[in-house]
Amino acid sequence: MLEKLKEEVFQANLxxxxxxxxxxxxxxxxxxxxxxxxxxxxxxxxxYEKMRPKDMVVLNLYGKVIEGKFKASSDAPTHLVLYRQFGxxxxxxxxxxxxxxxxxxxxxxxxxxxxxxxxxxxxxxxxTRKMRKEEIEKEYELETGKVIVERFKGLNPDSIPGVxxxxxxxxxWGADVHNAVHNAVVMEEVAKMAFRSFVLNPETTMDQVLLDxxxxxxxxxxxxxxx
Amino acid sequence: MLEKLKEEVFQANLxxxxxxxxxxxxxxxxxxxxxxxxxxxxxxxxxYEKMRPKDMVVLNLYGKVIEGKFKASSDAPTHLVLYRQFGxxxxxxxxxxxxxxxxxxxxxxxxxxxxxxxxxxxxxxxxTRKMRKEEIEKEYELETGKVIVERFKGLNPDSIPGVxxxxxxxxxWGADVHNAVHNAVVMEEVAKMAFRSFVLNPETTMDQVLLDxxxxxxxxxxxxxxx
Amino acid sequence: MLEKLKEEVFQANLxxxxxxxxxxxxxxxxxxxxxxxxxxxxxxxxxYEKMRPKDMVVLNLYGKVIEGKFKASSDAPTHLVLYRQFGxxxxxxxxxxxxxxxxxxxxxxxxxxxxxxxxxxxxxxxxTRKMRKEEIEKEYELETGKVIVERFKGLNPDSIPGVxxxxxxxxxWGADVHNAVHNAVVMEEVAKMAFRSFVLNPETTMDQVLLDxxxxxxxxxxxxxxx
Amino acid sequence: MLEKLKEEVFQANLxxxxxxxxxxxxxxxxxxxxxxxxxxxxxxxxxYEKMRPKDMVVLNLYGKVIEGKFKASSDAPTHLVLYRQFGxxxxxxxxxxxxxxxxxxxxxxxxxxxxxxxxxxxxxxxxTRKMRKEEIEKEYELETGKVIVERFKGLNPDSIPGVxxxxxxxxxWGADVHNAVHNAVVMEEVAKMAFRSFVLNPETTMDQVLLDxxxxxxxxxxxxxxx
Numbered sequence: 057m058l059e060k061l062k063e064e065v066f067q068a069n070l071x072x073x074x075x076x077x078x079x080x081x082x083x084x085x086x087x088x089x090x091x092x093x094x095x096x097x098x099x100x101x102x103x104y105e106k107m108r109p110k111d112m113v114v115l116n117l118y119g120k121v122i123e124g125k126f127k128a129s130s131d132a133p134t135h136l137v138l139y140r141q142f143g144x145x146x147x148x149x150x151x152x153x154x155x156x157x158x159x160x161x162x163x164x165x166x167x168x169x170x171x172x173x174x175x176x177x178x179x180x181x182x183x184t185r186k187m188r189k190e191e192i193e194k195e196y197e198l199e200t201g202k203v204i205v206e207r208f209k210g211l212n213p214d215s216i217p218g219v220x221x222x223x224x225x226x227x228x229w230g231a232d233v234h235n236a237v238h239n240a241v242v243m244e245e246v247a248k249m250a251f252r253s254f255v256l257n258p259e260t261t262m263d264q265v266l267l268d269x270x271x272x273x274x275x276x277x278x279x280x281x282x283x
Numbered sequence: 284m285l286e287k288l289k290e291e292v293f294q295a296n297l298x299x300x301x302x303x304x305x306x307x308x309x310x311x312x313x314x315x316x317x318x319x320x321x322x323x324x325x326x327x328x329x330x331y332e333k334m335r336p337k338d339m340v341v342l343n344l345y346g347k348v349i350e351g352k353f354k355a356s357s358d359a360p361t362h363l364v365l366y367r368q369f370g371x372x373x374x375x376x377x378x379x380x381x382x383x384x385x386x387x388x389x390x391x392x393x394x395x396x397x398x399x400x401x402x403x404x405x406x407x408x409x410x411t412r413k414m415r416k417e418e419i420e421k422e423y424e425l426e427t428g429k430v431i432v433e434r435f436k437g438l439n440p441d442s443i444p445g446v447x448x449x450x451x452x453x454x455x456w457g458a459d460v461h462n463a464v465h466n467a468v469v470m471e472e473v474a475k476m477a478f479r480s481f482v483l484n485p486e487t488t489m490d491q492v493l494l495d496x497x498x499x500x501x502x503x504x505x506x507x508x509x510x
Numbered sequence: 511m512l513e514k515l516k517e518e519v520f521q522a523n524l525x526x527x528x529x530x531x532x533x534x535x536x537x538x539x540x541x542x543x544x545x546x547x548x549x550x551x552x553x554x555x556x557x558y559e560k561m562r563p564k565d566m567v568v569l570n571l572y573g574k575v576i577e578g579k580f581k582a583s584s585d586a587p588t589h590l591v592l593y594r595q596f597g598x599x600x601x602x603x604x605x606x607x608x609x610x611x612x613x614x615x616x617x618x619x620x621x622x623x624x625x626x627x628x629x630x631x632x633x634x635x636x637x638t639r640k641m642r643k644e645e646i647e648k649e650y651e652l653e654t655g656k657v658i659v660e661r662f663k664g665l666n667p668d669s670i671p672g673v674x675x676x677x678x679x680x681x682x683w684g685a686d687v688h689n690a691v692h693n694a695v696v697m698e699e700v701a702k703m704a705f706r707s708f709v710l711n712p713e714t715t716m717d718q719v720l721l722d723x724x725x726x727x728x729x730x731x732x733x734x735x736x737x
Numbered sequence: 738m739l740e741k742l743k744e745e746v747f748q749a750n751l752x753x754x755x756x757x758x759x760x761x762x763x764x765x766x767x768x769x770x771x772x773x774x775x776x777x778x779x780x781x782x783x784x785y786e787k788m789r790p791k792d793m794v795v796l797n798l799y800g801k802v803i804e805g806k807f808k809a810s811s812d813a814p815t816h817l818v819l820y821r822q823f824g825x826x827x828x829x830x831x832x833x834x835x836x837x838x839x840x841x842x843x844x845x846x847x848x849x850x851x852x853x854x855x856x857x858x859x860x861x862x863x864x865t866r867k868m869r870k871e872e873i874e875k876e877y878e879l880e881t882g883k884v885i886v887e888r889f890k891g892l893n894p895d896s897i898p899g900v901x902x903x904x905x906x907x908x909x910w911g912a913d914v915h916n917a918v919h920n921a922v923v924m925e926e927v928a929k930m931a932f933r934s935f936v937l938n939p940e941t942t943m944d945q946v947l948l949d950x951x952x953x954x955x956x957x958x959x960x961x962x963x964x
Contacts, residue, residue, distance in 0.1 A: 099308040101736030158706035161624040171451045252385035282328030397842040399906045479839035510781030555963030612933035615851040
């Protein structure tokens with residue numbers, strides 16, 4: 057079932073390695089079939105070299121395994137919260153990519169200070185609050201998803217397709233799993249440049265009008281952008 | 284028409300990827316035939332893998348498409364301002380390369396503090412002022428060009444072949460498009476080293492006499508330089 | 511003798527180069543056969559290109575050469591101290607990898623500020639005290655091992671599989687030599703991200719409960735983790 | 738003449754590219770035949786792709802071209818000063834490598850704060866004073882050599898095989914040109930790690946006794962070192 061989606065999710069997981077976002081098995085990507093309400097995700101702890109499309113695991117939105125001989129990635133409950141709460145997204149990616157994770161470990165939002173950022177994220181990339189003892193000890197991966205959703209109160213996940221989990225690392229999403237990977241690459245590039253700009257000038261800012269211009273010329277209803 | 288120039292512009296766009304200045308489609312290069320008053324530029328949003336020399340777009344100096352089945356890069360109006368105002372340049376490059384963009388996001392000129400810099404840029408690499416609301420909202424890409432030209436009042440674009448657009452990224456130029464790419468690579472290398480020197484010693488400077496010596500032994504009328 | 515272990519140790523030494531932890535001959539890996547009490551280690555000063563599995567040197571736990579036509583790595587006495595004092599470890603790695611060494615040269619522990627760290631190291635990665643004149647001048651490599659052991663008073667080497675030697679560089683260990691290399695790669699990645707987080711926010715910390723959660727969900731008796 | 742030395746110097750120049758120390762033609766390596774008093778150096782401005790061993794230029798110690806159809810590297814006068822004043826050296830390398838140049842641009846010595854440094858350099862890697870107007874304007878490349886020699890008053894070039902020229906970049910040397918390249922690679926690695934250690938702890942130092950131990954166990958008369 058869902059062979060095409062399995063192939064896409066498989067490829068997206070390999071792309072994480074190709075783009076340098078993942079070493080060992082430190083990442084996972086998933087995609088959803090909204091019409092079936094089924095999520096396809098990377099199996100747990102399988103090396104990228106050995107993994108095959110048919111090894112992908114199919115879950116329903118509440119975590120029940122529908123198909124698959126392996127266990128789902130242990131981060132699956134976080135992915136599922138995002139699919140349940142962010143109704144337009146079609147793919148989710150989690151990595152420990154080096155630059156975004158450095159911001160997450162610092163517990164800081166990635167500020168919107170350049171047009172590269174504004175082309176993809178309509179505002180700063182938010183960092184969640186620290187999780188509480190009971191959240192960590194009980195259903196940790198589920199609560200990780202909830203703390204992301206909490207952080208997006210008042211924010212639009214469709215125009216800010218990524219987040220930093222405090223002391224942990226980035227999650228990104230998109231219209232499909234390929235797009236979620238793309239946004240993960242962008243977040244990493246943006247995190248790297250924001251780090252250096254911060255060192256050069258900790259007070260630097262970007263005007264809202266420039267932020268809006270770049271986001272909307274690319275994503276607005278009258279989009280015309282293409283480098 | 285202009286087949287040779289199309290080939291050069293095509294190759295220059297690929298070189299941006301080869302030198303690590305561009306990911307995805309985040310850059311564009313163009314060249315001009317001064318005798319015809321025609322500019323050849325990368326098409327909009329075409330991936331580097333699929334792009335062919337014949338896909339390059341031919342424009343006149345005021346943006347009218349003379350030949351080409353694709354749209355021109357949305358940054359074309361900026362390129363055209365530079366060709367109109369800087370009469371000696373034959374090629375223009377724009378990227379979001381990671382080090383130069385970090386300085387642009389910080390809103391700071393790249394200081395001339397080493398001979399690597401002085402071999403190519405006869406002074407600091409200037410950063411433009413922030414653009415105004417009306418400039419951003421109306422003809423943004425055109426106004427981006429104008430703000431560059433404004434920044435060069437009193438500066439010679441032939442001896443400072445590049446600029447940082449505030450909160451955005453670098454533009455570079457040169458005698459032809461190949462040379463513009465070369466200067467983009469140099470700017471990136473210089474931006475990287477200046478960042479680190481700044482961290483080690485924020486007050487570091489270079490004497491004007493050394494700056495002049497290096498620029499002139501390479502570009503002056505009695506040039507003799509060659510490593 | 512110990513042909514399989516020689517092959518593993520040989521491969522581990524090559525892996526140090528593959529993972530970018532070593533240039534020239536700046537590193538060494540060893541493995542132990544606990545049942546025989548024999549250690550297999552890289553020969554001294556042999557280039558990685560020319561080295562073969564049969565060139566590995568076999569030592570007893572007190573440094574006597576049991577087999578091998580080359581001298582053992584001059585760091586062998588440090589490895590041997592670790593095998594004698596840390597009874598569960600099966601492999602040891604030493605490198606001058608760039609990020610971990612930068613922390614060692616700074617004389618600072620690598621703080622536990624992210625889950626990437628917590629997945630492998632149950633607390634900060636400690637840095638030894640500076641060595642004393644008499645320790646340096648007499649049996650330097652032996653004393654290097656002793657100062658590591660001293661630093662682990664009150665710490666468990668099985669849950670913190672690595673250390674920084676002050677002004678020097680990292681040692682790591684693991685269940686076998688392959689695992690010791692794996693931990694060396696992790697330490698380097700963690701050192702890199704901690705550096706950047708430190709620059710962004712020198713005061714950043716991680717709650718003990720999150721540290722424990724990550725370490726134990728992967729290494730505890732009820733481990734369930736797999737990305 | 739000197740065909741073997743030409744081959745070595747040719748190879749050394751290519752190695753600078755291979756090790757990532759040089760882009761474009763931003764570097765040069767030379768070697769000397771002490772018995773003939775002749776220096777072989779890279780020709781001026783020839784790209785590394787096109788260069789052949791027979792293109793190397795042969796000079797006497799005072800800069801007279803003995804053989805070669807190309808001009809010598811414009812940095813030749815600096816190399817020659819070093820050969821004349823540092824009687825034991827057999828090869829010289831100059832690059833604008835990114836990390837060493839960052840220290841040179843900052844006008845700061847690279848402090849000896851780790852054993853990687855101490856394995857090759859018996860003390861800090863010195864940075865020259867800024868050059869004076871008359872030195873820059875007259876015989877600049879010759880004076881560059883002189884200012885290096887001046888900086889080594891009281892230092893031993895055989896135990897500190899490299900220097901930073903202020904606002905410029907590194908020179909290194911060694912027993913032969915291959916060794917000079919090796920020392921250039923080490924200086925770059927050491928410069929990179931010292932930068933990061935400086936950021937983490939600007940006050941960090943290394944005891945003289947540890948510095949001596951590492952340098953002498955590798956280079957002293959009772960050397961025994963080999964990783």
